[in-house]
């Protein structure tokens with residue numbers, strides 16, 4: 001797996017010259033999956049696909065692609081896992097992805113390089129407020145691990161969690177966080193939020209409604225990740241979110257970052273100063289026609305297919321998400337990063353999408369993992 005390690009050692013997370021190395025790492029990973037996973041081999045043979053077909057970077061579009069919905073119903077593995085992580089299945093079904101040690105090492109390098117590039121690493125200690133799950137041994141969700149991981153970007157003075165684990169389930173503690181924030185008003189140190197945009201937005205709305213405005217110290221950040229979960233209908237437009245953050249916390253959009261990723265494709269997509277998710281060196285994105293699955297040109301919406309040679313233990317080289325997205329040319333952003341950027345516009349899972357009122361009620365009540 002030498003090409004994989006070379007790819008993830010690339011110090012530039014948005015390297016436009018990485019196509020050849022990416023292709024070599026894909027070929028290496030495909031060989032491994034083909035040899036070690038019976039189902040993957042069957043799938044490849046059924047599609048008449050073999051490593052010889054991987055001649056140029058465009059050929060990665062032809063890789064056997066596993067839908068995330070399939071991974072939620074079937075466990076697939078190619079090697080023993082060092083660590084396992086799951087998706088947060090609101091409907092009781094979830095993916096479980098095994099990570100080999102090499103994948104974790106690659107992930108660590110990727111996170112370090114990406115966090116450094118986006119100015120998230122700081123030696124100044126801070127208070128963390130996790131707008132997500134309190135870690136618990138029964139909770140193996142990637143979103144919990146990621147949120148916890150993000151509390152190492154700057155030294156932690158303490159960590160507070162909005163979703164507390166009590167009597168076998170999680171419940172949100174908005175009042176606890178609000179009283180902690182009031183105390184932090186006098187702290188000399190910055191505050192960093194990390195977690196679900198839905199909970200962060202609801203917290204800010206509650207503070208605003210109660211007339212509580214806390215000016216956080218310079219260097220405070222709001223980091224968002226994990227998506228809107230089942231609260232799609234509550235999704236607010238980003239400018240409204242940024243306006244509220246400035247009003248309630250005095251934090252401008254310059255200090256608000258959002259992450260995108262999935263357990264089946266654990267690549268860290270971090271938004272740029274213009275709040276776009278540029279595709280990093282470590283992955284490629286293909287947008288496909290919803291009916292024919294044929295790749296569509298840039299600027300056209302379709303199903304989001306994500307490709308990365310990061311993991312050996314599970315055959316997730318190419319996965320089809322149920323997200324609908326658009327790929328835009330990097331230069332059209334204007335932030336200076338030249339790789340294309342991915343815009344997520346929705347999801348093909350109408351059952352998961354709740355009405356506004358039901359979504360709000362659920363946020364206040366608590367959610368299943």
Ligand SMILES: [Zn+2]
Nearest residue numbers: 272276333335
């Ligand atoms: Zn940009």
